[in-house]
Amino acid sequence: MKISGAEILIESLKKEGVEVMFGYPGGVVIPIFHHIFDAPFRFILTRHEQGAVHAADGYARASGKVGVALTTSGPGATNAITGIATAHMDSVPLVVITGQVSTSMIGNDAFQEADTTGITRPITKHNYLVQDVNDLARIVKEAFYIASTGRPGPVVIDIPVDVSKGEAKFAYPDEVSLRSYKPVYKGHPVQIEKACRLIESSKRPVIYAGGGVISSNASDDLVAFVRKTGIPITTTLMGLGAYPETDRLSLKMLGMHGTFYANRAVHDSDLLIAVGARFDDRVTGNVNEFIPEAKVIHVDIDPASVSKSVQVDIPIVGDCKSVLHEMTKIVKPPQIQEWVEKILKIKEENPLTYGTAGTKIKPQMVIERIYELTKGAAIITTEVGQNQMWAAQFYQFTEPRSFISSGGLGTMGFGFPAAIGAQLARPDRRVIDIAGDGSIQMNIQELIVAVQHRLPIIIAILNNGFLGMVRQWQQLFWDKRYSHSCISFAPDFVKLAEAYGAAGIRIESRDEVDKAIKKALSIKDRPTILDFHVDREENVYPIIPAGKSVKEMITRELV
Amino acid sequence: MMHVISVKVENRFGVLARVAGLFSARGYNIDSLTVSQTEHSDISVMTIVLTGDDRIIEQVKKQLNKLIDVIKVTDLTGHASVQRELALVKVNASPAKRTEVFQIAEIFKAQIVDISLKTIALEVTGDPERIDSFIELLRPYSIKEMIRTGRVSMARD
Ligand SMILES: Cc1ncc(C[n+]2csc(CCOP(=O)(O)OP(=O)(O)O)c2C)c(N)n1
Numbered sequence: 001m002k003i004s005g006a007e008i009l010i011e012s013l014k015k016e017g018v019e020v021m022f023g024y025p026g027g028v029v030i031p032i033f034h035h036i037f038d039a040p041f042r043f044i045l046t047r048h049e050q051g052a053v054h055a056a057d058g059y060a061r062a063s064g065k066v067g068v069a070l071t072t073s074g075p076g077a078t079n080a081i082t083g084i085a086t087a088h089m090d091s092v093p094l095v096v097i098t099g100q101v102s103t104s105m106i107g108n109d110a111f112q113e114a115d116t117t118g119i120t121r122p123i124t125k126h127n128y129l130v131q132d133v134n135d136l137a138r139i140v141k142e143a144f145y146i147a148s149t150g151r152p153g154p155v156v157i158d159i160p161v162d163v164s165k166g167e168a169k170f171a172y173p174d175e176v177s178l179r180s181y182k183p184v185y186k187g188h189p190v191q192i193e194k195a196c197r198l199i200e201s202s203k204r205p206v207i208y209a210g211g212g213v214i215s216s217n218a219s220d221d222l223v224a225f226v227r228k229t230g231i232p233i234t235t236t237l238m239g240l241g242a243y244p245e246t247d248r249l250s251l252k253m254l255g256m257h258g259t260f261y262a263n264r265a266v267h268d269s270d271l272l273i274a275v276g277a278r279f280d281d282r283v284t285g286n287v288n289e290f291i292p293e294a295k296v297i298h299v300d301i302d303p304a305s306v307s308k309s310v311q312v313d314i315p316i317v318g319d320c321k322s323v324l325h326e327m328t329k330i331v332k333p334p335q336i337q338e339w340v341e342k343i344l345k346i347k348e349e350n351p352l353t354y355g356t357a358g359t360k361i362k363p364q365m366v367i368e369r370i371y372e373l374t375k376g377a378a379i380i381t382t383e384v385g386q387n388q389m390w391a392a393q394f395y396q397f398t399e400p401r402s403f404i405s406s407g408g409l410g411t412m413g414f415g416f417p418a419a420i421g422a423q424l425a426r427p428d429r430r431v432i433d434i435a436g437d438g439s440i441q442m443n444i445q446e447l448i449v450a451v452q453h454r455l456p457i458i459i460a461i462l463n464n465g466f467l468g469m470v471r472q473w474q475q476l477f478w479d480k481r482y483s484h485s486c487i488s489f490a491p492d493f494v495k496l497a498e499a500y501g502a503a504g505i506r507i508e509s510r511d512e513v514d515k516a517i518k519k520a521l522s523i524k525d526r527p528t529i530l531d532f533h534v535d536r537e538e539n540v541y542p543i544i545p546a547g548k549s550v551k552e553m554i555t556r557e558l559v
Numbered sequence: 560m561m562h563v564i565s566v567k568v569e570n571r572f573g574v575l576a577r578v579a580g581l582f583s584a585r586g587y588n589i590d591s592l593t594v595s596q597t598e599h600s601d602i603s604v605m606t607i608v609l610t611g612d613d614r615i616i617e618q619v620k621k622q623l624n625k626l627i628d629v630i631k632v633t634d635l636t637g638h639a640s641v642q643r644e645l646a647l648v649k650v651n652a653s654p655a656k657r658t659e660v661f662q663i664a665e666i667f668k669a670q671i672v673d674i675s676l677k678t679i680a681l682e683v684t685g686d687p688e689r690i691d692s693f694i695e696l697l698r699p700y701s702i703k704e705m706i707r708t709g710r711v712s713m714a715r716d
Contacts, residue, residue: 117573121573121576121580122584125627128574146627176625179630180568180627180628180630180631181627302625303624303625304618304621304622304624304625307614307617308618438631
């Protein structure tokens with residue numbers, strides 16, 4: 001029996017076990033929506049396609065499953081671009097389905113035509129233009145496989161309307177056979193052996209773990225590896241939660257806004273063990289001064305990440321989980337008591353702090369209180385800017401997939417729609433978006449979606465009336481000329497919340513902070529906006545200016 | 560250093576754009592690129608010539624390998640390989656100069672593909688260095704038009 005392309009798509013998504021899908025309709029995808037109407041999975045209609053893709057992304061990061069989004073052609077597809085690029089930079093598995101004008105019209109500048117495969121080529125792991133309905137099931141199968149295996153990433157499937165309406169027999173392939181794509185999971189035993197020997201003879205080793213540990217579900221293996229070797233560990237922004245930050249060997253985050261002790265330890269190390277991390281410039285600063293004395297072991301599933309910006313001594317191409325597991329089995333603990341003591345002393349003497357003088361609410365204080373009052377069990381999403389860095393610094397992450405943030409692309413407006421996806425993936429957890437007053441306005445339209453689906457997301461706005469991170473750079477590096485970074489001309493966020501049917505609380509003094517957070521935590525049937533009016537010119541410290549090294553770290557306000 | 564990289568790809572819609580896009584997006588400069596059919600109708604081979612230090616070439620190869628449609632990447636630099644290129648060259652040659660041009664053509668086993676009162680067009684194949692010298696020898700006659708195909712390469716067994 002033949003069925004339509006649209007039905008084939010739905011059947012294929014069912015075979016992939018899709019439970020939630022995010023999207024927005026339009027002309028060329030009406031045939032698909034026609035069948036989504038009674039599909040057995042949940043469809044979340046966002047209010048903007050960017051929101052749909054970020055929500056699918058948040059869902060994927062919180063659950064470890066593939067996130068799925070659907071948009072129409074032309075403007076629907078172009079609205080999805082920022083979402084796709086965000087997922088690409090952070091290696092998040094997504095399948096984004098876009099409608100396309102009919103095959104006979106492609107290239108004619110037809111109504112709502114955009115060259116979606118052309119536009120998305122550099123920001124996807126792979127993409128497809130389906131030209132024959134008979135290929136559709138195979139392509140969907142391949143798309144899910146490619147998105148979720150190897151180094152994960154977004155895959156776009158562009159489906160012309162005549163393909164959706166065309167008919168074919170439905171047979172979902174059991175397997176994918178791609179002769180050109182065979183990700184390597186097991187690390188090479190010789191390399192693993194060599195790495196272990198190097199670790200055993202090292203005197204000042206540090207582990208530097210990234211998002212790859214989380215995407216390969218390797219946190220337990222990482223913990224076991226640290227337990228056995230006793231090596232101090234720092235994580236990237238993307239790696240937060242891969243190792244419990246409350247543990248004594250945790251040095252928390254490194255890089256531009258990382259802790260002094262993490263950056264110091266990495267700089268002084270004689271061996272850096274990079275696991276699922278990619279030596280991003282926000283981590284290394286000036287690469288030439290990053291690790292002057294260290295040898296490097298690099299475990300990564302993506303060979304192209306190895307020796308890209310930092311020369312690696314022992315590359316191990318493979319899945320973090322399997323490689324860490326193998327290494328833990330054979331490695332003998334190195335003799336590093338002295339080094340560990342030294343680093344832990346530096347850690348003790350240089351904690352992350354902030355000035356508490358005055359009466360104004362400090363943004364860092366808000367994060368600390370949220371941490372305490374949620375007992376560290378919330379899933380934190382963030383926007384981008386100071387809010388993101390304070391969330392990373394002052395919430396203690398102890399579990400993988402509990403910190404969800406746009407690291408690579410740094411997309412303002414990511415956090416809230418991502419929180420919607422995360423909350424749908426994890427109804428058992430409180431999801432809190434740590435926001436800036438600038439970023440939250442970039443996808444505020446999705447508030448109605450959270451209200452409609454009764455999602456108890458808390459949006460904690462650290463309202464400083466500035467595009468704070470831009471202002472901070474202007475203050476520190478551009479003669480305090482606050483050119484277009486002041487946004488105190490702002491909406492009333494409490495009224496805005498109420499207009500949408502959400503709860504809203506403005507918090508203007510320190511003694512109201514706890515009460516407001518507790519109140520928000522007690523509201524379980526709708527989202528709450530907590531509008532914290534914080535000290536307007538608070539800065540994120542420490543900071544290593546772009547392209548500099550830990551030696552030039554600014555640890556506190558210069559007066 | 561100059562590298563010749565042979566890239567076996569799925570003969571599919573959009574593959575050339577993927578490969579070309581990779582080079583432009585990462586700021587790598589291509590000296591020449593040819594796309595050719597192979598003995599398998601579903602596989603094409605791209606021969607890419609580019610100049611760069613080892614680090615860049617290493618990245619290029621890794622990034623190419625990352626493309627889903629790329630089946631195999633072989634760096635022919637430093638390996639025994641056959642390299643061929645074809646060039647069409649049109650030179651000014653009045654009847655008085657023709658014999659000289661014919662002589663050069665004969666040495667290089669070049670074909671005369673067109674001839675007019677004022678010009679001669681020649682076709683030559685060979686390894687790229689040979690083509691370079693052929694062109695150098697024709698320069699004094701003033702080259703009106705010249706096109707090179709870019710090279711195709713095959714490893715020797
Ligand atoms: C879409 C987008 N546009 C611009 C930027 C550049 N940018 C980075 S941080 C920042 C300021 C963010 O302001 P806000 O959301 O209020 O957060 P704050 O830094 O004050 O916490 C800007 C404009 C960005 N990251 N993303």
